[in-house]
Amino acid sequence: MKKVITYGTYDLLHHGHIALLKRAKALGDYLIVGVTADGFDKERGKLNVSQSLAERIENVRQTGIADQIIVEEYEGQKISDIQKYGVDIFTVGSDWVGQFDYLSEYCQVVYLPRTRGISSTVLRASAKPCIKMGILGVEGMAERFYNASKVISGMEMAAVFDEDPQKLMKFCRGKGKMAPMESETQLFTECDAVFINSSPALHHQQILAALDAGCHVICNPPMFLSIKAAGECYAKADEKELVLFEGIKTLYFPAFEHLLLLVKSGRIGTVKDIDVSCSQVPEDMDVVSKDKYKGSFYDWGPTALLPIIKTYETECVDCQLINFETDDFSYFTRGLLRYPNATAAVRLGKGMKVEGELIITGTKGYLYVPAPWWKPEYFEIRSEDLRNVKKYFYSYEGDGLRYMIYSFLHIVNDSERVPLHTRAEVLRTTRLLEKFNEGQYTTLEM
Numbered sequence: 001m002k003k004v005i006t007y008g009t010y011d012l013l014h015h016g017h018i019a020l021l022k023r024a025k026a027l028g029d030y031l032i033v034g035v036t037a038d039g040f041d042k043e044r045g046k047l048n049v050s051q052s053l054a055e056r057i058e059n060v061r062q063t064g065i066a067d068q069i070i071v072e073e074y075e076g077q078k079i080s081d082i083q084k085y086g087v088d089i090f091t092v093g094s095d096w097v098g099q100f101d102y103l104s105e106y107c108q109v110v111y112l113p114r115t116r117g118i119s120s121t122v123l124r125a126s127a128k129p130c131i132k133m134g135i136l137g138v139e140g141m142a143e144r145f146y147n148a149s150k151v152i153s154g155m156e157m158a159a160v161f162d163e164d165p166q167k168l169m170k171f172c173r174g175k176g177k178m179a180p181m182e183s184e185t186q187l188f189t190e191c192d193a194v195f196i197n198s199s200p201a202l203h204h205q206q207i208l209a210a211l212d213a214g215c216h217v218i219c220n221p222p223m224f225l226s227i228k229a230a231g232e233c234y235a236k237a238d239e240k241e242l243v244l245f246e247g248i249k250t251l252y253f254p255a256f257e258h259l260l261l262l263v264k265s266g267r268i269g270t271v272k273d274i275d276v277s278c279s280q281v282p283e284d285m286d287v288v289s290k291d292k293y294k295g296s297f298y299d300w301g302p303t304a305l306l307p308i309i310k311t312y313e314t315e316c317v318d319c320q321l322i323n324f325e326t327d328d329f330s331y332f333t334r335g336l337l338r339y340p341n342a343t344a345a346v347r348l349g350k351g352m353k354v355e356g357e358l359i360i361t362g363t364k365g366y367l368y369v370p371a372p373w374w375k376p377e378y379f380e381i382r383s384e385d386l387r388n389v390k391k392y393f394y395s396y397e398g399d400g401l402r403y404m405i406y407s408f409l410h411i412v413n414d415s416e417r418v419p420l421h422t423r424a425e426v427l428r429t430t431r432l433l434e435k436f437n438e439g440q441y442t443t444l445e446m
């Protein structure tokens with residue numbers, strides 16, 4: 001008996017899939033179909049799948065073509081499946097030509113003709129209304145945000161505005177559908193959602209204007225510099241029934257989501273201390289150091305506070321900050337935070353380099369994430385018995401930004417969905433930023 005195996009996502013099963021399955025079956029006597037697990041799709045950066053694994057399996061089952069259906073859960077599984085099931089032929093559509101030649105060491109590899117003019121991507125695009133997305137401010141993250149959006153269906157990058165006309169035109173070059181706008185107001189009117197990518201000092205007014213114009217907002221951190229601004233913006237979002245989302249990308253990395261769950265589940269006991277460090281020495285430090293909002297605490301604070309705010313679900317009772325600064329620009333902030341029954345320490349550098357690691361210390365053990373912890377791929381849980389180190393490996397696609405944009409879009413499309421970053425958490429960070437913004441810290445000259 002000749003065994004054939006093929007793999008796919010089979011989202012919104014269409015006649016292209018069915019033709020492929022029939023051709024695959026015709027290559028032998030027994031067809032095994034591997035359907036990708038949701039987590040595996042997420043890890044390999046395929047974030048636009050609209051049906052669940054159970055639905056996709058059921059669709060394949062109903063074709064009656066597959067003799068056996070299995071789930072593909074991790075990279076490298078194909079080799080083990082081929083060996084485990086005694087497969088003679090591996091096959092996929094011609095869109096993959098060359099990519100699975102390495103399997104010819106284990107069985108015959110056949111690329112079958114793909115059906116023209118149909119794909120899940122096309123079906124998904126026509127199924128959902130497309131969110132028109134705009135960008136306000138072309139510096140910093142704008143380019144990366146634009147690139148990450150390309151792999152997410154259900155949204156199109158439509159318009160952009162920047163106060164500097166030259167920078168605006170330069171940004172639009174080579175970006176087909178991206179239209180340069182003449183004003184902020186025009187941007188908000190043209191779009192369904194906007195990425196506010198400006199200086200934190202401008203966020204408050206820009207967020208209110210965007211919400212007033214009916215735009216959902218995703219904003220660069222720190223979203224707010226004061227509790228008053230936060231209150232006004234959230235009230236406006238509620239009144240208009242729009243999403244207001246602080247875009248801290250670390251929170252949406254698969255590894256970070258998992259480590260938070262492990263900590264919450266008591267894996268390291270009761271958490272008593274968190275030690276977080278982040279730093280960057282930008283190439284254009286001369287330019288950066290002219291903008292106080294790009295300094296250590298403003299720039300790194302929201303990210304660094306994330307594991308602390310997420311783990312300790314209460315207000316900080318005391319916060320001591322020491323800041324190295326020159327002309328209002330902070331190069332390094334050392335902070336000690338006291339919670340009712342726990343502590344945390346932060347070291348944040350801009351123009352100063354520290355080891356960017358995260359250590360969450362509990363009564364049973366500690367969780368260690370090596371540098372750069374804010375783009376986590378790997379972490380360990382360690383305890384007294386040093387031989388008993390548990391290691392966790394993950395991967396992410398691109399620079400990780402797509403996971404954050406995807407979460408934003410999910411909330412925009414489904415108002416019942418609970419955001420990963422709650423308002424209470426944003427407010428707890430804002431309280432600390434407000435303190436800093438009011439100058440409540442000790443200063444050392446740089």
Ligand code: CTP
Pocket residue numbers: 007008009010011016017019020091092093094095096113114115116117118119120121122
């Ligand atoms: N396939 C095909 N003809 C099509 C679409 C898909 O032969 N028009 C094949 C693929 O080559 C693959 C299998 O069907 O071997 C499963 O593909 P999958 O990635 O699930 O489908 P796509 O429609 O290509 O999905 P997407 O648009 O998300 O990439």
